[in-house]
Amino acid sequence: MSSSDHAAPAPAVPPLTSPLRSPILSIGRGAAGPHLLVETHAHPGPKLLWTSTATLAVTIASRDLLVPPGYGLWVPGGVEHAVAVLHAGEMSIITFAADHCLITWTEPTGVSVGPLLRELIAHLHRIGPQAPSRPHAETLMFDLLTPLPARDIHVSMPADPRVRAIADQLIANPADQRELAAWADHVHAGVRTLSRLFLSETGVSFAQWRTRVRIRAAIQHLASGASVNATARAVGYRKPSAFIAAFRRATGQTPATYTHAGTPPVLTEAGPARPGPVGRVTRRQPGPAPVRLAR
Numbered sequence: 092m093s094s095s096d097h098a099a100p101a102p103a104v105p106p107l108t109s110p111l112r113s114p115i116l117s118i119g120r121g122a123a124g125p126h127l128l129v130e131t132h133a134h135p136g137p138k139l140l141w142t143s144t145a146t147l148a149v150t151i152a153s154r155d156l157l158v159p160p161g162y163g164l165w166v167p168g169g170v171e172h173a174v175a176v177l178h179a180g181e182m183s184i185i186t187f188a189a190d191h192c193l194i195t196w197t198e199p200t201g202v203s204v205g206p207l208l209r210e211l212i213a214h215l216h217r218i219g220p221q222a223p224s225r226p227h228a229e230t231l232m233f234d235l236l237t238p239l240p241a242r243d244i245h246v247s248m249p250a251d252p253r254v255r256a257i258a259d260q261l262i263a264n265p266a267d268q269r270e271l272a273a274w275a276d277h278v279h280a281g282v283r284t285l286s287r288l289f290l291s292e293t294g295v296s297f298a299q300w301r302t303r304v305r306i307r308a309a310i311q312h313l314a315s316g317a318s319v320n321a322t323a324r325a326v327g328y329r330k331p332s333a334f335i336a337a338f339r340r341a342t343g344q345t346p347a348t349y350t351h352a353g354t355p356p357v358l359t360e361a362g363p364a365r366p367g368p369v370g371r372v373t374r375r376q377p378g379p380a381p382v383r384l385a386r
Contacts (some may be wrong), residue, residue: 095121095146096194097264104176105208108216108360112191112196112226113188113220113229114191114193114233115185115186115187115188115215116136116188117184117185117186117230118149118183118184118185118186118212118215118216119183119185119186119215120181120182120183120184120264121181121182121217122179122180122181122182123142123145123147123179123180123181123182123373124176125176125178125179126175126176126177126330127175127176128174128175128176128317129173129174129176129371130173131150131171131172131173132171132172132261133168133169133170133171133172133268133277134166134168134186135169135189136168136186136188136190136192136297136370137165137166137167137185137186137187137189137192137194137196138165138166138184138186139164139165139166139183139184139185139187139236140158140163140164140166140174140182140183140204141162141163141182141183141184141185141204141212142158142159142160142161142162142163142180142181142182142183142200142205143160143161143180143181143182143183143209144160144180144181144182145160145176145178145179145180145181146158146159146178146180146314146315146355147174147175147176147177148174148175148177148183149164149166149172149173149174149199150172150173150174150175151170151171151177152171156199156201157177157314159203159314159349160180161203161205162201162202162203162204162239162334163201163202163203164199164200164201164202164204164205165194165199165200165201165202165236165238166195166199166214166366167196167197167198167199170199171383173198177264177314178314178315178316181213182283183216185212186238193233194224194233194236196238199268200239201238202236202238202239203237203239203355204239207235208232208235208236211228211231211232211235212232214228215228215229215232215315220302227378244303244306244307244341244342245303246293246300246303246304246307247292247293247294247295247300248293249289249292249293251288251292253278253280253284253288254278254280254285254288254289254292255283256277256278257274257277257278257297257379258300259284260373261301261304262304263336265287265301265304265305265308265325265326265327266305266324266326266327266329267327271285271286271297285297285301301326302337302341303341305326305327306326306337306338306341307327308326308328308350309322309323309325309326309334309338309346310342312325312326313346314349319331319334319335319346322334322346323335323346343372
């Protein structure tokens with residue numbers, strides 16, 4: 092039989108486990124050093140930043156997102172972000188293919204990484220791209236990635252120079268005990284005028300605004316390892332019980348859930364308040380920081 096009688100060999104079909112078909116391009120795991128700062132950048136495809144023992148602050152646009160141990164942050168492709176390590180520890184970065192990722196979230200989204208998802212990520216990191224178990228493990232991993240709500244602590248920055256001077260000083264020192272009457276003397280304005288301006292320019296009263304600033308600062312202290320009692324004193328509460336009550340009202344959780352010993356229930360947005368253009372609190376500085384400040 093001539094060679095023309097032989098059927099041409101069928102083209103090779105890539106196995107289902109081929110790297111070209113996998114939605115996961117890479118999984119990186121390792122230690123994140125203290126106060127490491129990755130400048131603003133973006134990636135073509137989505138990434139999942141997950142921390143097992145580190146605490147991260149991811150800056151996106153005008154807000155900072157706290158990623159505590161046991162949680163992750165989904166960053167869509169093309170979204171500019173910067174990353175700061177607030178507390179050293181172990182973390183993972185999963186890079187997904189831009190064209191065939193099974194998750195299509197368009198906004199940065201927090202996720203909880205429980206024991207099963209944690210082991211799946213470790214398993215996918217260990218095995219090769221053509222391992223028989225990989226497709227099933229990837230499918231289960233995507234099923235377990237469920238979004239968490241972010242808790243927002245809004246801190247609007249006033250524009251009037253009199254109340255802005257007060258706001259700037261309280262952000263720099265949340266423990267300042269001066270009430271509005273003392274601040275009125277400081278900025279040479281009437282108490283009623285300042286009270287009206289705080290409400291009209293921030294949407295809340297002076298007392299409510301100061302509480303939000305204190306809770307935001309408290310999360311920064313807690314994320315860097317400070318005790319609840321030390322944090323209460325640092326942000327102006329003489330009694331820990333009063334601090335705990337205020338913290339619970341603002342976040343829905345106790346301060347202990349934001350310490351390294353606790354288990355944070357949700358991703359929290361935050362960042363040291365820093366007046367930016369148009370009166371927005373924008374980026375925090377590298378170092379301990381933690382909950383979202385949006386206007």
